[in-house]
Amino acid sequence: MASKIILLPGDGIGPEITAPTLELLDAVGTKFDYEEHLFGGASIDAHGIAMTDETLAACQAADAVLLACVGGPKWDTTDADKPRPEQGLFRMRKGLGLYANLRPVRPFPALYDASPLKREIIEGTDVLIVRELTGGLYFGAKTRTKDTASDLCEYSREEIERIARVAFRAARRKVTSVDKANVLETSRLWREVVAELHAAEFSQVPLENVLVDNAAMQLVSNPADFDVIVTENLFGDILSDEAATLTGSIGMLPSASIGEPGKPGVFEPVHGSAPDIAGQGVANPLAMFLSAAMMLRHGLNLEAEAAAIESAVNRALAEGLRTRDLGGSADTRAATQAVLSNL
């Protein structure tokens, strides 16, 4: 029986990058049982909520979820009682137990000169950011009065240990644990738990602790030094957008969100719905293509098909494909065609 994939095109450029991704998946020879659902702002418009019970249940029962992006000015509000598209992401992450967000940052050599950073700095960079995805400030209690507001940052030993284990298992050279242990109590617990796990199970893997402000600086001045970075939810969010500059554009970064073995993962680009270019047909679809490749590899065990997509992207870029975000003029259609013709 064909694997069941839930498609969540979402908002903004989401539908524009989802359609070509399905073309690519067809071209690589995979046959899936696709089921599309409204998500984010599109779901708010239709159902008043960013992710319905039905959509969550469908995701839970699927083999994998392919998501584009959500959000946009239409639903932007500072009123806590109004629904927001991003609530769909949180419901999905919690509901599927997606505690590990894997964000590989591996700049394509053809794009070294598309980055605002110098080629010599980028060369040899191959970082995996392991972002904790279901804890921290995102999910702590919130309060709000007219004049004060608070967001609770909470982490348990168990939450830290399981994400650190993902990082140690993925390491090839070393693990860099990023925190703010000179200020935050959650970071001090983080550092302690990571050290204990390291001593007990992974003492052969070099471990270093780096404060997040310093890590942000090192990531763009000495990125090739990193191997696996493991960090809490908000730090991982910020550092991964920063790391996108190494690849030439945020439109290049894929991600995989995973939970317990055997449960469906969610595969999605790191970027958002890009409201400034939505509807123009000029979005870079490559982060979405590479997310589909991560789905094939990590979610569905289709290594050859995943590698075929990645190599077609690589060849298209080597031939000169550049969308506008990469300083070129190719639109979404042309980018798709360039990748398809290299498959």
Ligand code: NAD
């Ligand atoms: P964004 O990532 O949407 O856009 C930032 C900049 O990068 C914009 O100039 C945009 O045009 C450009 N960009 C992003 N993806 C691109 C692509 N594929 N091709 C070409 N250019 C691209 O971030 P933002 O503007 O801060 O957020 C917009 C909305 O997206 C917000 O509502 C935010 O909450 C949401 N968002 C959603 C996700 C997600 O769905 N996982 C992630 C990030 C932001």
Ligand code: IPM
């Ligand atoms: C991401 C996004 C989300 C996050 C937003 C849209 C809630 O930035 O997936 O990186 O902060 O997790």
Ligand code: MN
């Ligand atoms: Mn983000």
